[in-house]
Amino acid sequence: MKQNSLLEKRAARAHCVEDFWPLARGCLPRSIYDFFDGAAEDELALTRNRDRWRQITLGPKVLVDVKKVDLSCEIIGGHSPMPLAVAPTGGVGFGRHGGDIAIARAAATMGIPYTLSTSATASIEQIALAAPGRLWFQAYILSDKDELQRLIDRAFSADYEGLMITVDLPVGGKRERDLHHQLSFPLKFTPRNVLGFAARPAWALRMLTQGVPVMENLKEMQRRSASTVRKSTSSVGKHYDPSFNWNDLQKIRDGWKRKLIVKGVVRPDDAVRLVEMGIDAVIVSNHGGRQLDAAPATCDALPGIVRAVNGRVPVLVDGGIRRGVDVVKARAMGAQGVLVGRATLFGALAAGEPGAIRALEILQDEAARAMRLSGITRIEDIDSSLLFTSECGS
Structure with a gap:
């Protein structure tokens, strides 16, 4: 109870989602913080994602009765109280034990879809039991195809409503923060990172007393694997199949009902081509800037798609969503909704389940406020006419 109270007080200190970043940094060893915060190479794609959303402007209507606003809408065939879902984030337990379940429960509390990562530190079945709600399973394309099919079958048996295939990770991006810290997963202790771990005694004590988490959905494959980490990449991507192609995706489409x-x-x-194949939804994403650093900002890629x-x-669309007004902008640009990853991730890293809930509440409140200030009462009424153009200002 005391721990929950402390986490709730910490969560209450956040008034925007980026308030969770310094809170998390104060809790985590630098190498672990950088694993979650970092991106590929010069981290330009990460910066572009965030900056481009900030540059989009709206043309608000005035003298509209906005006492009541309705954010509810459809998200990929199901009702949602707002146009937002939780994106897959891997390895959360290395930052906070039980972090995956905390985020999943926060999503269930808010009534929005939650996506479990292949590289989560909670299993498919643990999430289904602990956080029943709208669940999607994100599958990386493993080189071990039998293991991949077992994961997909487990998600089906656990009644996940959606399967999400990530197609922008044929190999792991060059995440230089991880390389500088000599950080890899499963977590290894090296002379370079042990001092950093010791600098956060509360985190280190949890690792000692509760055990070092493992990527639950991959642990059997990791036990069998003799793979080594290439010097040009972090450990991310070492089990994935760079030969995966359109025909392979079609086989998954044919098998997943x-x-x-x-x-x-x-x-x-x-x-x-994905639409013609029979895919049910497309997510515009550059993996949060963690893969190809030269990838376009998702905000710029969205209109063409x-x-x-x-x-x-x-x-x-995902990538760089930090404010509720970004949700409104995405809807105005034609997206059905957005996915957020780092917002709920850093909420959970800083303050557990209360932090993840607080992050979602902040985004929901900001989106509703932005709608009121824009003269819009229903999320379903947002379209491209809300975007500010030269005609609006003439």
Whole structure:
């Protein structure tokens, strides 16, 4: 109870989602913090994602009765109280034990979809039991195809409503913060990182008393694997299949009888081909800037994909979403909704389940406030006319 009270007080100190970043940094060893915060190479894609959302402006309508606003909408075939889902984030338990479950419970509390990562530190079954709600399972394309199929079958048996295939990780990005820290997973102790671990005694004590977490969905494969980490990458991507192609995706489409979502698309021609294949939703994403550093900002990639898909399937977007007004902007640009990863992740790292809930509440409140200030009462009424153009200002 005392621990929960402390976490709730810490969560209450956040008034925007980025308030959780310094709170998390104060709790975590530098190497662990950088693993979650960092991106690939010069981290330009990470910066572009965030900066481009900030540059989009809206043309607010005035003298509209906005006493009541309604954020509810459809998200990939199901009702949601706001146009937002939780993106997959891996390895959360290395920052806070039980972090995956904390985020999943926060999503269930708010009534929004939650996506479990292949590289989570909670299993498919643990999440289904602890946080029943709208669940999607994000599958990385493993080189061990039998293991990949076992994971997909487990998600089906656990009644996950959607399968999300991430297609922008044929190999791991060059995440230089991890390389500088000599950080890899499963977590290894080296002379360089042990001192950093010791500098956060509360974190270190939890690791000693509760045990070092493992990536629950991959642990059997990791036990069998003799793979080594290449010097040019972090440990991320070492079990993945760089030969995976359109034919392989078609086999997954044919075998999965529920919603199939593809994440990691920035090209309109790829989106069109996915629609023609029978995919149920496309997520515009550059992996949070953690893969190709030269990838476009998702905000810039979104309009072309929306035009190309032309309403045939939902289009969602992630990357750099830090404010509720970004949700409104995404809807105005044609997205059905957004996915947030780092917002709920850092909420949980800083303050557990109360932190993840607080992050979602902040985004929801900011989105509602932005709608009121824009003269919009229903999320379903937001369209491109809300975007500020030269005609608005003339």
